[in-house]
Amino acid sequence: MIRILLADDEHLIRGAIAALLGLEEDLEVVGQAATGAEALRLARALRPDVAVLDLQLPDLDGVAVATALHTELPACRTMIVTSHGLPGHLKRALTGGVRGFLGKTVSAEILATVVRTVHAGGRYVDPQLAAEAISAGDSPLTAREADVLTLAAEGAPVDEIARRAALSPGTVRNYLSSAVGKTAAANRHEAARIARSRGWI
Amino acid sequence: MIRILLADDEHLIRGAIAALLGLEEDLEVVGQAATGAEALRLARALRPDVAVLDLQLPDLDGVAVATALHTELPACRTMIVTSHGLPGHLKRALTGGVRGFLGKTVSAEILATVVRTVHAGGRYVDPQLAAEAISAGDSPLTAREADVLTLAAEGAPVDEIARRAALSPGTVRNYLSSAVGKTAAANRHEAARIARSRGWI
DNA sequence: CGAACGCGCTGACATTTGTCATCCGCCGGA
DNA sequence: TCCGGCGGATGACAAATGTCAGCGCGTTCG
Numbered sequence: 001m002i003r004i005l006l007a008d009d010e011h012l013i014r015g016a017i018a019a020l021l022g023l024e025e026d027l028e029v030v031g032q033a034a035t036g037a038e039a040l041r042l043a044r045a046l047r048p049d050v051a052v053l054d055l056q057l058p059d060l061d062g063v064a065v066a067t068a069l070h071t072e073l074p075a076c077r078t079m080i081v082t083s084h085g086l087p088g089h090l091k092r093a094l095t096g097g098v099r100g101f102l103g104k105t106v107s108a109e110i111l112a113t114v115v116r117t118v119h120a121g122g123r124y125v126d127p128q129l130a131a132e133a134i135s136a137g138d139s140p141l142t143a144r145e146a147d148v149l150t151l152a153a154e155g156a157p158v159d160e161i162a163r164r165a166a167l168s169p170g171t172v173r174n175y176l177s178s179a180v181g182k183t184a185a186a187n188r189h190e191a192a193r194i195a196r197s198r199g200w201i
Numbered sequence: 202m203i204r205i206l207l208a209d210d211e212h213l214i215r216g217a218i219a220a221l222l223g224l225e226e227d228l229e230v231v232g233q234a235a236t237g238a239e240a241l242r243l244a245r246a247l248r249p250d251v252a253v254l255d256l257q258l259p260d261l262d263g264v265a266v267a268t269a270l271h272t273e274l275p276a277c278r279t280m281i282v283t284s285h286g287l288p289g290h291l292k293r294a295l296t297g298g299v300r301g302f303l304g305k306t307v308s309a310e311i312l313a314t315v316v317r318t319v320h321a322g323g324r325y326v327d328p329q330l331a332a333e334a335i336s337a338g339d340s341p342l343t344a345r346e347a348d349v350l351t352l353a354a355e356g357a358p359v360d361e362i363a364r365r366a367a368l369s370p371g372t373v374r375n376y377l378s379s380a381v382g383k384t385a386a387a388n389r390h391e392a393a394r395i396a397r398s399r400g401w402i
Numbered sequence: 403c404g405a406a407c408g409c410g411c412t413g414a415c416a417t418t419t420g421t422c423a424t425c426c427g428c429c430g431g432a
Numbered sequence: 433t434c435c436g437g438c439g440g441a442t443g444a445c446a447a448a449t450g451t452c453a454g455c456g457c458g459t460t461c462g
Contacts, residue, residue, distance in 0.1 A: 010304075012306065012309060012312060013214055016220065016221045017217050019217065020220050083211065104211040105213065155390035186358055192356070
């Protein structure tokens with residue numbers, strides 16, 4: 001019997017997936033969490049075999065939870081399930097010790113299969129997400145470029161970005177200009193959109 | 202026995218919800234669709250009692266499907282389930298004849314209850330979403346302002362927006378300026394974000 | 403009918419932006 | 433040791449954007 005911890009902020013989805021997994025003979029959902037912190041707490045208490053984590057959780061995101069679990073409870077395998085698969089997240093997840101990564105577009109049978117695969121020590125990455133990650137490539141942005149672009153993504157004017165990043169307005173414009181060049185965008189707002197769609201920020 | 206048509210683009214979620222609803226004695230999922238067009242096709246063929254539609258579908262969105270069903274198959278009640286509840290969608294949905302509107306944060310019992318309520322001719326709107334809709338108020342944007350702002354939301358420069366909207370660049374800037382004023386934003390990009398968060402575009 | 407209003411346009415102006423050259427200090431690798 | 437790259441900054445200039453005033457046209461409503 002494989003003991004599973006399930007984390008997803010949407011109650012309906014969480015309950016529904018739990019019901020589906022519970023139908024399998026060899027799987028048992030022993031805990032459900034709605035937030036990252038709760039997932040960690042439950043994992044410490046319940047010591048599940050596999051943690052199935054949604055990527056977007058209210059506090060810590062799924063990858064952060066997985067990374068924490070990887071060091072704290074190495075026996076607990078982790079896998080991520082997500083609606084919007086961004087290439088950057090996949091890379092972060094794999095370096096964080098995640099062994100399974102798949103979109104919510106898969107069927108329940110595949111999910112159950114992957115749970116078993118992961119529990120047995122194997123790995124599984126959604127082929128479509130993997131292809132996107134490979135085609136998107138590594139982020140060409142430097143750390144500060146990414147910082148500044150993240151702030152710019154909210155539509156703030158340069159002066160505000162400068163204040164929030166504790167930089168000179170001129171420097172902000174330089175970084176933005178560089179980021180615009182690297183993303184082949186027409187302006188920083190498009191650059192922010194592109195970088196976000198690639199998971200670079 | 203209440204016959205249900207289920208539409209959601211995410212296979213895992215769709216199957217999971219179907220499994221949950223199927224556990225109820227008086228509910229039966231007779232069809233599942235992954236797109237809006239498929240949902241319409243199935244509805245015509247199967248004549249379900251209730252259509253449970255996800256808001257975001259690849260082609261037609263849930264509200265569009267509901268509106269079409271409302272005129273074409275008035276006997277089929279419709280309800281919307283959504284992850285990101287934007288106030289504008291709720292309003293559109295209600296004018297489109299939708300009788301139930303709830304977030305995916307609700308529990309399965311509530312979903313089943315609402316299906317029964319809707320089938321019996323009642324209405325149900327998620328209290329939290331209703332509160333947000335009321336506090337957000339009506340859109341202050343005129344039709345063209347909303348059009349232009351929608352195009353601007355993608356980060357395109359004014360010239361491109363003008364071409365795509367078949368307007369003069371000067372006119373585009375006037376509309377954007379007006380929209381910026383109405384949303385109390387610092388620039389059009391922030392205005393686009395605000396309008397989107399309120400469901401105005 | 404006339405006023406009000408939305409749509410669409412123009413022109414002018416001040417700001418904000420994007421871009422480029424150039425500078426400094428620091429750190430890591432050849 | 434020296435070079436290159438990154439973080440950070442300045443100044444200057446061109447282009448894009450935001451703002452305002454004002455004009456014409458059609459529709460709607462009192």
